Structures are given as C-alpha cells and as structure tokens.
Amino acid sequence: MRHRHLAWVPLLLLGAIGCSGQDGPTDVYELYGRVVEDVDGRPVEGASVTFVSDTLYRSSTSTDSDGDYGMTVETDVPFGQVQAAKDGYVPVEKTVYFDSARRRIDLRMRRGP
Numbered sequence: 001m002r003h004r005h006l007a008w009v010p011l012l013l014l015g016a017i018g019c020s021g022q023d024g025p026t027d028v029y030e031l032y033g034r035v036v037e038d039v040d041g042r043p044v045e046g047a048s049v050t051f052v053s054d055t056l057y058r059s060s061t062s063t064d065s066d067g068d069y070g071m072t073v074e075t076d077v078p079f080g081q082v083q084a085a086k087d088g089y090v091p092v093e094k095t096v097y098f099d100s101a102r103r104r105i106d107l108r109m110r111r112g113p
Contacts, residue, residue, distance in 0.1 A: 025076065026057070030102045032070035035063045035084045038108040043067025044086060047109065051096065053080035073098075084109060 031051055035044045043066050050060045053075035061071040063084075073080075078098040082105050085091040089109040096105055 026074045027076070027078070027098075029073045029075070029078075029098045030070065031059070031073045031082065031096065031105065032068070032102070033082075033105045033107065035067045035069065035107045035109060038110040044084070044089065044109050047084045047086040047089070049107075050083045050085075051080055052083070053077055082107070088112060 035047045037044060045063055045065045047063045049069045051073050052058050054077050057075040059071045059073045061069050063069045080096050081093050082096050083093045084107045090112040092107050092109050094105055
C-alpha cells in the first residue's frame, strides 16, 4: 500500500509542471505612446515597436508619420519591456508595468552611426 501512494507523486508533479508556461490565464492591456528623436523631438516614423513580457509574450507594431504607436498586449504578468528599433537609430527599451488597462510609454531614440 505504501508503494501505491509513492507511485502517484511523479504523476502529480508532472501535472503541476504541465500547468506552467503560457497556458495560464492572461490579461489584455492597451499599450500606446510616441517615439521621437532624442535631440529635437521630431517623430520617428516607421520604427518597429515590440512589447515582450517577462514570460515572453510578444506584441508588435510600428509608428505612424507622427511617431505614434498603439497595440493590444496579451500577457499573464503585468511586467515587460517595450522596445523601439529603426535603421539609423540606436535601439531603445523601457520597462512597462501595467497598473491600469491602458499604459502610455513614450520613447526617445538617438541617431546611430
């Protein structure tokens, strides 16, 4: 009888391990902002903007002619990074904490070599 109880332990552990990862419940947030040049504040059109959560959920978009971006973010944790990249500029990144359903993050990019 004692061995029968021990046989269940590995199965319970496998079940717990199988429940982790990106199969859990998620929340949806709106992330938006503006990407501008660091020196003069001009909008950076066509920059690629990507959100990556601490558990590797991803969402991407690009900026419009005014440097504005907006995206819907689905994630299982309220933390992550928003990154902007464009040829001719140094990539930039900021930490995001969703303390509300909508979060604005503005980014300033420096021209690169």
